[in-house]
Amino acid sequence: MSDWYFEYEIQVNRPGLLGDIASLLGMLRVNIISINGVDEDRRGMLVHTDNDEAIERFRTIVSTMEHINVTKFRQPKLRDRLAIRHGRYIPRDADEKNTFHFVRDELGILVDFMAELFKKEGHKLIGIRGMPRVGKTESIVAASVCANKKWIFLSSTMIKQTVRNKLVGDEFSRNNIFILDGIVTRRSSDEKHLQLVREMMNMPCIKVVEHPDMFVQHSEYKIEDFDYIIELRHHTDEEITYEIMEKNHMSESDSFGGFNF
Structure with a gap:
């Protein structure tokens, strides 16, 4: 019993092509979970069967069909499931395979992507790069809600500059999403806060670090050490630089003070 992801490139978009493929799946008792166009001239299907032999027969038959070229046939990865939902693949860095690129207009896809990561159990360290007011924190919070997880800010500038130096009660739960601002934590002189961060980093839970490059300095x-790096931009050509962000963090701290608790 398993799910499979089947994707094909349309060579000749003749009437009835999708119907032929769907009929073949039906005859083999393979259920179609979802179908969608993926990028240009490709179609993806998420299918389910209790019989792996039926999948092998289907794979053999469709590979001989003249009007399509099978591009993917595998057990679905997270990117495959998201491609089916949103009609395109999330861009991934060519050199760093764990780095994914988004622009602000794609916050819905980003939230969906992070929510799927948040649903998994155990340790996961996620970094998110981006300039101020691009939607980093709001995306993390929205993804936590989608994943039905409680989020805990260890450090943040969302309302005021906040630095936590202890947790109480169910805040220690491994089911929570722990969020920290890498610039705020790096600049903190509160040893209790830094010790709390070290404890959280060693816990088998999900941690999300804004500005990971500053955090590791x-x-x-x-x-x-990061399992995933997400880059979020206002537009594809935007350069992510830290000089402006550090100045913003310093001015926020000087102008409004902050919370240490």
Whole structure:
């Protein structure tokens, strides 16, 4: 009993092509969970069967069909499931396979992506890069809600600059999403806060770090420790720089003070 992801490139978009493929799946008693166009001239299907032999027969038959070219046939990955939902693949860095790119207009896809990551159990360290007011924090919070998880800010500038130095009650739950601002934590001189961060980093739970490159500076952590890196931009050509962000963090701290608790 398993799900499979089947994707094909349309060579000749003749009437009845999709019907032929769907009929073949039906005859083999393979259920179609969802169908969608994926990027240009490709169609993806998420299918389910109790009989792996039926899948092999289907794979053999469709590979001989003249009007399509099978591009993917595998047990579905997270990117496959999201491609079916949203009609395109999430862009991934060519050199760093764990780095994914989004622009602000794609916040819905980003939230969906992070929510799927948040639903998984155990340790996961996620970094998110982006300039101010691009939607980093709101996306993390929205994804936590979608995943039905409680979120805990260890450090943040969402309302005021906040630095936590202890947790209480169910805040220690491994089911929570722990969020920290890498710039705020790096600049903190509160040893209790830094100790709390170290404890959370060692817990088998999900941690999300805004500005991961700043977080790893002058610390025992490396950027290679991150399981996923997300880059969020206002537009595709935007450069993510930290000089402006550090100035913003300093001015927020000086102008409004902050919370340490």
